[in-house]
Amino acid sequence: MGGLSEADIIACLSSGYPARSDVKLGVGDDGAVLTPPPGRDLVSVLDTINEGVHFPAGTPAAAIAHRALAVNLSDLAAMGAEPAWASLSLSLPAADAAWLEDFAGGFRQLADACGVALVGGDTVRGPLSVAVQLIGFVDPGRCLTRASAQAGDLVVISGTPGCAAAGLRLIDSTAAAAEPLRKAFLWPTPRLALGQALPGMASAAIDISDGLLTDLGRLLVASGVGATVDLERLPLAAAAVALLNQETALALACNGGDDYELCFTLPAAAAAELPALASRGGCQLTSIGRITAGSALDCRFKGEPAAAPESGRWSHFDGEQT
Amino acid sequence: MGGLSEADIIACLSSGYPARSDVKLGVGDDGAVLTPPPGRDLVSVLDTINEGVHFPAGTPAAAIAHRALAVNLSDLAAMGAEPAWASLSLSLPAADAAWLEDFAGGFRQLADACGVALVGGDTVRGPLSVAVQLIGFVDPGRCLTRASAQAGDLVVISGTPGCAAAGLRLIDSTAAAAEPLRKAFLWPTPRLALGQALPGMASAAIDISDGLLTDLGRLLVASGVGATVDLERLPLAAAAVALLNQETALALACNGGDDYELCFTLPAAAAAELPALASRGGCQLTSIGRITAGSALDCRFKGEPAAAPESGRWSHFDGEQT
Numbered sequence: 071m072g073g074l075s076e077a078d079i080i081a082c083l084s085s086g087y088p089a090r091s092d093v094k095l096g097v098g099d100d101g102a103v104l105t106p107p108p109g110r111d112l113v114s115v116l117d118t119i120n121e122g123v124h125f126p127a128g129t130p131a132a133a134i135a136h137r138a139l140a141v142n143l144s145d146l147a148a149m150g151a152e153p154a155w156a157s158l159s160l161s162l163p164a165a166d167a168a169w170l171e172d173f174a175g176g177f178r179q180l181a182d183a184c185g186v187a188l189v190g191g192d193t194v195r196g197p198l199s200v201a202v203q204l205i206g207f208v209d210p211g212r213c214l215t216r217a218s219a220q221a222g223d224l225v226v227i228s229g230t231p232g233c234a235a236a237g238l239r240l241i242d243s244t245a246a247a248a249e250p251l252r253k254a255f256l257w258p259t260p261r262l263a264l265g266q267a268l269p270g271m272a273s274a275a276i277d278i279s280d281g282l283l284t285d286l287g288r289l290l291v292a293s294g295v296g297a298t299v300d301l302e303r304l305p306l307a308a309a310a311v312a313l314l315n316q317e318t319a320l321a322l323a324c325n326g327g328d329d330y331e332l333c334f335t336l337p338a339a340a341a342a343e344l345p346a347l348a349s350r351g352g353c354q355l356t357s358i359g360r361i362t363a364g365s366a367l368d369c370r371f372k373g374e375p376a377a378a379p380e381s382g383r384w385s386h387f388d389g390e391q392t
Numbered sequence: 393m394g395g396l397s398e399a400d401i402i403a404c405l406s407s408g409y410p411a412r413s414d415v416k417l418g419v420g421d422d423g424a425v426l427t428p429p430p431g432r433d434l435v436s437v438l439d440t441i442n443e444g445v446h447f448p449a450g451t452p453a454a455a456i457a458h459r460a461l462a463v464n465l466s467d468l469a470a471m472g473a474e475p476a477w478a479s480l481s482l483s484l485p486a487a488d489a490a491w492l493e494d495f496a497g498g499f500r501q502l503a504d505a506c507g508v509a510l511v512g513g514d515t516v517r518g519p520l521s522v523a524v525q526l527i528g529f530v531d532p533g534r535c536l537t538r539a540s541a542q543a544g545d546l547v548v549i550s551g552t553p554g555c556a557a558a559g560l561r562l563i564d565s566t567a568a569a570a571e572p573l574r575k576a577f578l579w580p581t582p583r584l585a586l587g588q589a590l591p592g593m594a595s596a597a598i599d600i601s602d603g604l605l606t607d608l609g610r611l612l613v614a615s616g617v618g619a620t621v622d623l624e625r626l627p628l629a630a631a632a633v634a635l636l637n638q639e640t641a642l643a644l645a646c647n648g649g650d651d652y653e654l655c656f657t658l659p660a661a662a663a664a665e666l667p668a669l670a671s672r673g674g675c676q677l678t679s680i681g682r683i684t685a686g687s688a689l690d691c692r693f694k695g696e697p698a699a700a701p702e703s704g705r706w707s708h709f710d711g712e713q714t
Contacts, residue, residue: 094433095537098614100470100599101437101528103535106428111416114511115423116438116479116525120518148422157438159523189436196442201481201523203438206423213425215417277422292420 074165079193082167083158083174090187093155102189104155104205111213113151113206117141121198124328126241131169132176133256138200139180140258141279144330147265148277150214151206155189156181159203161196184262212269214334216292219274221363223335225297226272226344228261228353229305231282232319235326235382236310247309254307258330264351268334271343275334281325283378286333287367293335296364301371301379303358321379324369335361396487401515404489405480405496412509415477424511426477426527433535435473435528439463443520446650448563453491454498455578460522461502462580463601466652469587470599472536473528477511478503481525483518506584534591536656538614541596543685545657547619548594548666550583550675551627553604554641557648557704558632569631576629580652586673590656593665597656603647605700608655609689615657618686623693623701625680643701646691657683 074082084097095103106112119138121127129137139156146153158177162170181188186204237255240248261277268275274293278285283299290297301320310319336344341357348355362368369378396404406419417425428434441460443449451459461478468475480499484492503510508526559577562570583599590597596615600607605621612619623642632641658666663679670677684690691700 095535099537099539100467100597101435101473103471103530104434104436105532106434108430112426112428113423114426114477114479114525114527116481116513116523118481118483118514118516118518118521118523120483120516120521123517145422149425151423155436157436157525159438159440161440161442161521191438192440194440194442195445196440196521197519199440199442199483199518199521201438201440203436203479203525205436205527208425210427213417215421217421275422 074167076193079165079170082170084188086178087181087187093187093189096187096189104189107207110207111210113146113149113208113213115142115145116201116203117145118199118201129256131172134200135173135176136180136257138202139177140260140330142202142204143184143260143262144277144279146204146206147261148214148275148332149208150212150265150269151208152266153184153186153204153206153262155205156186157203158188158191159201160193161199162193163198214268214272214275216274216276216289219289219293219295219335219361220337221295221361222338223273223361224338224341224357225286225299225333225359225361226336226355226357227282227331227333228264228351228355229329229331230307230354231278231329231331232310232323232326233307234258234328235322236307236314236319238328240313245313247313251307251309255328258328260330261332261351261353264332264353267347267350271340271347272334272336275332278329278331278333279327281327281383282333283324283367289333290365290367296362296366297359298362298368298370299359301369301376303356305354305356321382324379325382396489398515401487401492404492406510408500409503409509415509415511418509418511426511429529432529433532435468435471435530435535437464437467438523438525439467440521440523451578453494456522457495457498458502458579460524461499462582462652464524464526465506465582465584466599466601468526468528469582469584470536470597470654471530472534472587472591473530474588475506475508475526475528475584477527478508479525480510480513481523482515483521484515485520536590536594536597538596538598538611541611541615541617541657541683542659543617543683544660545595545683546660546663546679547608547621547655547681547683548658548677548679549604549653549655550586550673550677551651551653552629552676553600553651553653554632554645554648555629556580556650557644558629558636558641560650562635565635567635569635573629573631577650580650582652583654583673583675586654586675589669589672593662593669594656594658597654600651600653600655601649603649603705604655605646605689611655612687612689618684618688619681620684620690620692621681623691623698625678627676627678643704646701647704
């Protein structure tokens with residue numbers, strides 16, 4: 071299979087990472103030996119992406135690696151954690167040297183940018199699938215969860231949700247305007263700086279990788295509250311509106327997944343801090359509604375009750391409903 | 393798909409675990425929040441098993457879950473670590489309630505027996521595949537690695553390697569004598585007690601999940617040494633000899649994978665401790681050879697040079713060579 075042994079594959083995947091002093095033993099033994107930072111808690115996440123489910127066949131190898139790591143970095147961001155150690159389990163139907171180099175480069179580039187060391191994992195034969203496990207650090211009591219939103223809090227989102235889903239729909243488009251949308255799908259940016267700026271400010275947070283309304287709904291259930299969302303305040307990407315239309319762009323903003331933006335709740339008294347938070351997070355922040363005392367997720371359009379868009383929704387187990 | 397939502401699946405998989413005081417936040421948020429034990433190092437492992445590669449289609453769900461966890465427990469055992477926290481990423485083609493209950497039960501039973509809490513992970517659509525990540529604890533400086541074997545050390549193995557590979561060959565056999573072999577394949581026992589007894593005694597260790605000679609070879613490379621193995625000292629399961637024949641049983645003991653036994657090296661001065669180690673480890677231990685100053689892995693049969701059996705070898709990337 072391309073002349074690559076398992077040892078060749080491991081060497082290709084694991085070379086070029088900067089040393090971290092808290093990694094006593096990295097890739098190459100039965101396990102990695104790691105020294106946790108004294109007095110801090112760990113945040114552990116593990117997410118898998120599969121070909122044909124989370125990315126189409128033919129996606130560039132570097133983009134697959136980037137996505138597998140970004141999905142997990144986004145989960146750490148939503149917890150307010152600082153990423154540290156990654157493990158990678160790669161299932162491959164065949165070991166192709168060029169593909170593997172490309173994959174390793176994509177993983178390394180994002181890991182480097184986030185200060186993450188690859189410390190272990192495995193490589194096995196099977197349908198193309200990438201599982202990444204990450205460990206990050208948080209100060210005790212400073213971890214963000216989904217469970218502490220309070221009635222009256224603002225509902226805030228980062229970036230322009232729906233871009234990635236629009237990019238996936240336009241993956242074969244030749245329109246120049248589709249390029250930033252495709253980029254949003256292929257090279258999502260986890261909101262690590264924002265996540266680390268939120269503890270002590272936000273009351274609750276979640277990443278909206280499964281779609282804004284779906285993930286906001288999970289936050290509401292976990293917190294035992296409701297929310298009102300003003301649909302006209304959702305920031306839509308101009309390219310998505312131009313290439314798909316307003317209604318579709320809004321539906322994708324509500325229901326499209328794979329953006330890895332954060333949705334968080336902010337006590338109303340801290341509303342004036344939003345511009346400073348946006349600056350520290352390096353991204354646009356938009357207040358789109360309010361937490362309510364009930365349990366319903368109500369949508370409004372310019373003050374009038376409105377049905378939540380149903381299209382563009384995605385469930386890994388039910389398939390896409392368009 | 394069987395009426396199961398992702399939330400149903402997560403509830404099925406994550407219920408029934410005993411509380412651990414070091415788990416501040418378990419399954420259900422974007423990540424798990426864990427408090428590491430002060431002054432100890434962490435050992436992190438991540439291994440995936442795929443249907444059709446690591447287990448045949450039709451393997452009972454509980455046995456698949458057991459295997460996915462056992463593979464990783466075995467890696468922790470080889471490092472001398474005490475298992476603590478598991479994350480589970482399950483790729484499923486469809487969500488079947490009965491299958492999932494069976495799977496969850498198999499995972500929980502082994503986790504409970506080892507004091508492991510399930511703290512996170514994900515469930516996604518895709519070909520049947522199970523990735524498990526485990527974190528264990530070791531005292532600093534007490535971790536076992538592959539890299540410290542010394543010339544003159546004994547080469548020791550636990551149990552009777554080759555049983556699992558024999559069980560896989562006899563998976564459809566109706567012979568009563570095949571049952572313990574099938575059990576060795578379907579329900580492997582990670583050698584946790586032995587692993588935790590080895591630090592301070594063994595000079596190096598590895599688990600032999602890919603086959604004794606393959607994994608011993610890795611230990612030799614990591615340590616920069618050679619070894620001589622006396623093939624007639626390999627403990628063979630009587631059932632494997634009876635049902636397959638002596639030659640095949642020996643080849644599977646040398647090359648068959650999936651046993652999750654440990655191979656370790658012991659300074660010759662500690663040879664008298666082997667019975668006590670076997671007692672603490674709860675398993676048979678057999679000295680099968682010696683570490684040498686060279687770099688070759690030489691096999692002997694009753695003192696005469698002998699070729700290493702070639703059959704029964706397994707490589708995830710090259711396929712089985714029989």
